[in-house]
Amino acid sequence: MQLHDFGLILAFFVLVLAPAPWLGRYLYRAMEGQRTLLTPLLQPLERLCYRVAGVDPGAGQDWKRYTGALLAFNAVGLVLLFLILVGQGALPLNPQHLPGMEWSLAFNTAVSFVTNTNWQAYSGEASLSYFSQMLGLAVQNFVSPAVGLAVLVVFCRGIARRSTADLGNFWVDLTRATLYGLLPFCLVLALLLVWQGVPQSLHAYVQAHTLAGGEQSIPLGPAASQIAIKQLGTNGGGFFGVNSAHPFENPTAWSNLLEVAAIILIPVALLFTFGHYVGDRRQSRALLASMLILFVLGLGATLWAELRPNPALAALPVEQIGSLEGKESRFGSVASALWAVTTTAASNGSVNAMHDSFSALGGLVPLFNMMLGEVIFGGVGAGLYGMLLFVLITVFLAGLMIGRTPEYLGKKLEAREVRLLVATLLVMPLGVLVPAALAACLPGAAAAVSNPGAHGFSQILYAYTSGTANNGSAFAGFGANTPYHNLMIALAMLLGRFGYILPVLAIAGSLAAKTRAPQGSGSFPTHGPLFVVLLTLTLLLVGGLTFLPSLALGPLAEHFAAVGGA
């Protein structure tokens, strides 16, 4: 590690942590309709949206109506995006005259963007028109994190409100999250990215005559606007096929810093938003501490693994430094490792280096981050409601240990909530292990594997983990664009998204209906170091242990074979 490496890591933490308390308060006020700095600018637009949608912003919804509205919105979004992708050949803004997408790929892509996953089995510059990018994908890039944020604030209201069925209004939460929570920040980030070199143009691709006498086609497009929301909305779907490794998506070390910080800016701030909802900032700090512990451990392990020379090249007359296969010169090993850990902690599927070519342990950490269910900061909204589920599980386990009815912030956890909690614990194993095992057994499905040995199994495992965790990154050698994998990964993405959202909304509804029990001396405090340790261990044991056998077959086997020289 050199001076600029420490500079990068320090700048990253400062950019992410310093604005979080302020930003968290802003998001709380915006989501609750209180006055913010941007209210005078955005309120007319917000009111116009309600008028167009025919929505009464004052009408509260119970959890069932809220869920119905959310599902209707996602269903309509899915259908519209599918139709745009299949029909782009007949739509405007298509200067390269690209044809419509094949149906299984279009279905996979539509599910992928609606569920905030951004798994990409296609290459943007070769398959998507500007219309599909702007009016199809970019719109879901905004509204899918907005839906995540809406679900989170409903969970917060469920904890904070007493004896009520009213959890807020989905259409209002959706509109405010999009207009106040995402749009202004995207505008600023997009312009910063253009300044660093990201294109923003509606011009067709241009032809250059290279110095060596060849021809080069230079792809363009409205890239900066889309990359800004791709990062801030924890989406990750690249405008170009190789994603944030593409020099047009991420041209400099500075653009890289801005983008990697943008990825977890909002998820970190939301911890403080939660503190405002429940009126207790100690809760925010405890969750932040637990997430930071896991983040720093993962970052340390990945840096260590990626800075070691590849043992397979030890005997060759080449420089013995951390591998640069699948990495860009302007990032090197450190910025690539930081990116991999950040994107998989958050549910952002972008890559600035090819995870497939990482060392075995360098690939294990991203995989493990996703297997925890993307709760180390996680996706916008989705990360924190996933973490709060683990908090409730920890409180339940602690309740068992001390022999009292478990309660969280004054709300008793009873049989109904615990049943729903256990259901959410099954989502990751069901979405990852079952289809990965199937894919490893079916000869047609296993043909997608491109690397030999244990790493080949890791490729399958990574694909289904990424899908179910709604991450979207890949061991990209995996040939995912077949009807089988397109459909199976689409199912995994749907399970991973709605398998959490539905129980979370149901738990929120049942918590909101309860009265607040007074905090007694026997209540288990959910802040302070003891709880942080307990929560972190619960995450590792309950969330992680399920996957240990599969990790042993994939990256761990690969690692021991590599260092053992087998």
Added chain:
Amino acid sequence: MFHHLRPAIASLLALTLVTGVAYPLVVTALAQATFPEQANGSLVRDARGTLRGSALLAQPADGPQWFHPRPSAADYASVPSGASNLAADNPALAERIAADARALAVPGQGPVPLALVTTSASGLDPHLPPAAARYQVARIAAARGLPVEALERLVAQHTRHPAVGPAVVNVLALNLALANRAGL
């Protein structure tokens, strides 16, 4: 769920107009006004105005007289770009690197810089670490009949040291300087 359909469709259309039409058009207008060069792909033209490429995209440069960019798994294709995605323990990776290192090794100059024998993530990496550029100087000096020191100065001139990333040198900038004999 069906009584939610009207607000669902109307909300989606309203938000599409805001985030899918107004937002990218506003960003395009602002970007074209403030940073037109970057917004249009950082295009590089020669003295006669011919478009030679983009400062941000590597292009193939064969022949001993040019600085070579990092190898590209997709042969510098820009539509679509691509990576090798070879696993660290894939025998094909070690075999390819061994063959390339044999071809590139310069006696007396130490081991081959890793950047010259590994394919980048994008296949379009426009940069080299300065050491990987310097490793090619002797070959270019011989092919062009130029003094080694002048080429080393050229590399140093074009090296950038960002505070948050590794030092890099832009290969197209070096080759343009060679083509124009600028600074030599």
